[in-house]
Amino acid sequence: MPAASPATASEQQADLQQLGARLRDRRKALGVTAVACAEAAGVSRVTLHRIEMGNPSVTIGAYVNVAAALGLHLVVPVLDLPAAEPVTIAVGDYPGLRSLAWQTDAGTTITETEALNLYERGWRHLDHETLTDHEKAFIQHLADAYSNGRLLV
Incomplete structure (x- = not known):
């Protein structure tokens, strides 16, 4: 049974959904089936579906593996501060x-x-x-x- 999704703010949930949609669009543009992509990424088809939906309970490693399987390099700028007014x-x-x-x-x-x-x-x-x-x-x-x-x- 998949882990329960952690409480996620709407802005971060939207980011995950956008990421999932981009990965899904890339997979479809390449003509790769969900089964083939999941296999190449080392995840289940269900996990791939959860990634493409932007589910926050999926590990970041799974997101990275799916991106790599699609020829992408996932960059996560975790340490960037929210945009502030320039000095x-x-x-x-x-x-x-x-x-x-x-x-x-x-x-x-x-x-x-x-x-x-x-x-x-x-x-x-x-x-x-x-x-x-x-x-x-x-x-x-x-x-x-x-x-x-x-x-x-």
Whole structure:
């Protein structure tokens, strides 16, 4: 008897159902029968059906095996945080950034990734000797947070 489905929030249940539907669509597009797919994945036909329905009680390993049997690589970004509002800063808070974004008002807000792009594109135009310690620390923060600790300059 299959395990009882754990309590699953509607958003996660919808994700599982979408995953199951994509796997089913891929199987059908390849012209693979449910029996052949289940056999190739090492699961029962009933388990394959439960996967294609997005049942949360099926192990992640079974989902991965079915995906692999269909020539797919299942990627589960478990550690991603829910999308949040991007951090913004005012261009005028950093004199070097202000010089790179000369065409904008000092109060213009941009995201940190936009600031990183401006620094990287305009790096050779910056007067590095006039950068404040605060701005240098900010540039290092941007590199650490968005570019594996390195500026692409």
